[in-house]
Amino acid sequence: MGSNTAYRMWDGVQVREEQFGLLFYDYRGPKLVFLPSRDLISESFFFGEHTAEELIESLCARFGERSRDEIRRHVQRILDMLLSRGLIYEQPIC
Amino acid sequence: MSNQYVEMGLRAPVNVTWEVTYACNLSCLHCLSDSGRREKEELTTDQCRSVIDSMAANRVFQFSIGGGEPFMREDFLDLMDYAHEKGILTCISTNGTLIDDKVAERLDHKLVYIQVSLDGATPDSNDSIRGTGSFSRAIKAVECLRKRDIAVSINTVLTRISLPQLDALSDLAQSFGAKFRVSRFRPSGRGKANWSRLNVSPSQMVAFSDWLSAHQDVSTGDSFFSVSHEDRRHLGLNMCGACKLTCCISPTGHLYPCAFLQEDEFLAGRLPQETFSLIWNRSRVFQAFRKLEIKSCESCQRFDFCHGGCPAVAYHTQKRLGHPDPGCLANCVSEKTVAASIV
Numbered sequence: 001m002g003s004n005t006a007y008r009m010w011d012g013v014q015v016r017e018e019q020f021g022l023l024f025y026d027y028r029g030p031k032l033v034f035l036p037s038r039d040l041i042s043e044s045f046f047f048g049e050h051t052a053e054e055l056i057e058s059l060c061a062r063f064g065e066r067s068r069d070e071i072r073r074h075v076q077r078i079l080d081m082l083l084s085r086g087l088i089y090e091q092p093i094c
Numbered sequence: 095m096s097n098q099y100v101e102m103g104l105r106a107p108v109n110v111t112w113e114v115t116y117a118c119n120l121s122c123l124h125c126l127s128d129s130g131r132r133e134k135e136e137l138t139t140d141q142c143r144s145v146i147d148s149m150a151a152n153r154v155f156q157f158s159i160g161g162g163e164p165f166m167r168e169d170f171l172d173l174m175d176y177a178h179e180k181g182i183l184t185c186i187s188t189n190g191t192l193i194d195d196k197v198a199e200r201l202d203h204k205l206v207y208i209q210v211s212l213d214g215a216t217p218d219s220n221d222s223i224r225g226t227g228s229f230s231r232a233i234k235a236v237e238c239l240r241k242r243d244i245a246v247s248i249n250t251v252l253t254r255i256s257l258p259q260l261d262a263l264s265d266l267a268q269s270f271g272a273k274f275r276v277s278r279f280r281p282s283g284r285g286k287a288n289w290s291r292l293n294v295s296p297s298q299m300v301a302f303s304d305w306l307s308a309h310q311d312v313s314t315g316d317s318f319f320s321v322s323h324e325d326r327r328h329l330g331l332n333m334c335g336a337c338k339l340t341c342c343i344s345p346t347g348h349l350y351p352c353a354f355l356q357e358d359e360f361l362a363g364r365l366p367q368e369t370f371s372l373i374w375n376r377s378r379v380f381q382a383f384r385k386l387e388i389k390s391c392e393s394c395q396r397f398d399f400c401h402g403g404c405p406a407v408a409y410h411t412q413k414r415l416g417h418p419d420p421g422c423l424a425n426c427v428s429e430k431t432v433a434a435s436i437v
Contacts, residue, residue, distance in 0.1 A: 012204070014181065016106075016153040020099045025108060025155040027183050027205070032108060034099040 190235030
């Protein structure tokens with residue numbers, strides 16, 4: 001999770017926002033992945049325009065600086081899971 | 095599948111079954127919609143485009159296209175192009191008879207998945223259900239599609255006739271680099287009249303369940319969650335997805351919980367006259383269906399596997415919802431045991 005790393009969905013993967021969080025649909029399976037992230041991450045985060053650091057900053061602004069470590073761990077867990085399932089990939093922002 | 099999130103209610107279906115026409119050039123014994131002739135009230139091209147717009151706006155991921163025979167519509171390929179422009183995956187069920195090299199070329203798109211129906215691995219077995227000459231034409235379609243490396247599965251409806259053919263059908267699919275898929279036979283459409291003749295017996299269903307366990311690569315489109323063993327649990331749903339993950343649009347734009355429940359009492363609304371999101375979220379039919387509980391199944395040790403099974407089979411065989419699926423594994427095992435004790 002580098003400071004200048006953004007995340008994009010692989011070709012064949014789509015996502016939409018749901019009450020519980022994000023619903024990923026992988027055409028290559030096809031398979032569904034339910035991400036219970038509530039409103040922490042919007043689907044636009046996976047368009048590759050914002051880094052994980054920017055996401056963490058915005059969440060810290062919302063929930064308070066004291067939660068920073070917990071927020072970082074949580075974001076890291078989510079991204080690791082999506083990466084390991086082959087739904088997203090990392091893309092450096094230059 | 096994460097039921098807790100599905101139970102919270104999705105803002106739209108994941109997949110919509112869309113029967114685009116009643117017109118069909120075959121007359122299969124098990125046809126779920128009794129297809130044959132086109133109906134006057136079928137959606138026009140513009141209305142179909144409006145349906146696609148509506149599904150795209152609601153972020154529906156996939157269409158499962160059926161009929162009738164979808165390729166009987168002259169505008170069918172244009173409509174599929176339009177769905178792909180909107181990013182919607184189209185899984186097209188076809189008898190294959192109208193697919194040649196030219197059509198295959200039009201279908202060569204990353205958002206296309208084709209299911210070609212075959213009910214036997216030989217002309218004799220297949221054509222006894224689907225009609226004379228249908229086997230060779232379907233095989234030709236698979237060849238045209240696979241030549242272009244288009245994703246194909248051979249789809250078989252489980253009946254007394256197709257059951258002994260499953261291994262050969264699986265081999266046939268493999269020989270084309272295609273997947274093999276088995277669907278459940280339901281007593282709707284023409285299937286009603288042929289139900290007792292074609293539906294597998296309880297002991298055959300138990301044997302099929304074991305066969306599925308030994309063939310993890312065979313897909314079932316969530317047709318058989320009510321008879322699957324533990325070892326297939328990770329492959330899909332463990333409950334009926336109607337009105338939760340999916341619904342069905344008829345050729346005339348009428349919306350139903352699923353393709354097998356296109357009865358007046360399950361009519362939820364009509365497109366494009368009504369707004370899809372309102373129907374999905376507010377129709378009484380869909381809301382009632384989501385609350386459907388098969389109480390008598392709750393004490394069954396397999397309840398977590400199937401949550402009562404297929405409501406459509408229960409409805410068509412017992413004329414009301416809320417009854418257990420008579421073809422579930424627990425019922426089949428107990429009926430098989432009773433039959434064996436009588437013998």
